[in-house]
Amino acid sequence: MKITGVKVIVTCPGRNFVTLKIETDEGLYGIGDATLNGREKAVVAYLADHVVPCLIGRDPHRIEDIWQYLAKGAYWRRGPVTMAAIAAVDTALWDIKAKTAGLPLYQLLGGKSRAGVMVYGHANGKDIEETVDAVGQYLELGYKAVRAQSGVPGLDTAYGIARGDLYYEPATKGLPEEQVWSTEKYLDFAPKLFDALREKHGFDFHLLHDVHHRLTPIEAARLGKSLEPHRLFWIEDPTPAENQDGLKLIRQHTVTPIAVGEVFNSIHDCRGLIENQLIDYIRATVVHAGGITQLRKIAALAELYQVRTGCHGATDLSPVCMGAALHFDLWVPNFGIQEYMRHTEETDAVFPHAYSFADGFLHPGETPGHGVDIDEELAAKYPYDPAYLPVARLQDGTMWSW
Structure with missing residues (x-):
């Protein structure tokens, strides 16, 4: 061939x-x-x-x-x-x-290690009340794990707040949107959100939260410690991971699990974090970390240190990546969880796929290959349209991590 x-x-x-x-x-x-x-x-x-x-x-x-x-x-x-x-x-x-x-594909990787792939959805709202309701909607859909994000009082925009139902697309047409961020307001508010969520919905499901690189290590340690009573599945990207020693500081002050890695490109980006047991979940993806071949090697290294996988699965990854990730997830022995943001109907039509959701789990299907195709004729009807992720500034105008 x-x-x-x-x-x-x-x-x-x-x-x-x-x-x-x-x-x-x-x-x-x-x-x-x-x-x-x-x-x-x-x-x-x-x-x-x-x-x-x-x-x-x-x-x-x-x-x-x-x-x-x-x-x-x-x-x-x-x-x-x-x-x-x-x-x-x-x-x-x-x-x-x-x-x-x-x-x-999962059969070529070594076969099933589990019956299905536990996924988490994205619940969000402009305030605590809306977010509490949104989490309830995901639980009614059968999800076993939900990521919760909420608008922060005093800020016009907040990371993770959707513009549509069941999916979140942060990229905007035209030049990058500039958003205003306040660490102080966020740190005061976040524990109140999870107080309300556990009071309303209890502890019989997993709660996750994405900090999105917004905090310094000591600020992230404060957040992790304040959220310990709520038993989060993880806090994601609590601080920019370029300074990997910063994760040591967080680790010294909190037992809230830590997940990082959606922006990592190779095994070298996460090797020290894994070997020093500074993280609990590695979120590297099929598309951003060099494909299944590299992701298998990252997972094998992580398994030695009891670090589990938690692959990024936002709508900036196509159904092709999701399909491949699910075959990887079904096989990988040290699986943790898979992010699952639903694509729009238009996207699903362009990328017909075999994977399916039921009772909080995804299954990649039994179609030969990774089970996702592309309708090239339909794809051609949707030409490229430039869009950018936002940027963030502090209230005094200083550039900050988005």
């Missing part, structure tokens, strides 16, 4: 997605997600100009060799653009290999 053609497909059924389609001389093809939210065209250029020409004529079954060729063969390594491109190739090749075998 040889690779005979490679397409880079850009579509915007409500938001932008980049998809790689690898075709073979035996009629089989595979697809991979290459979306990098707000920098999509950079990955398109990297793929079209620098990766696609190198793939033609290669044996698609040599997945590891091709991964090493694209990663080690490039002098300028790693980074979000490079690794998203490699991930798209890797995912598409795994799709082809599983289709050739006539098996769902």
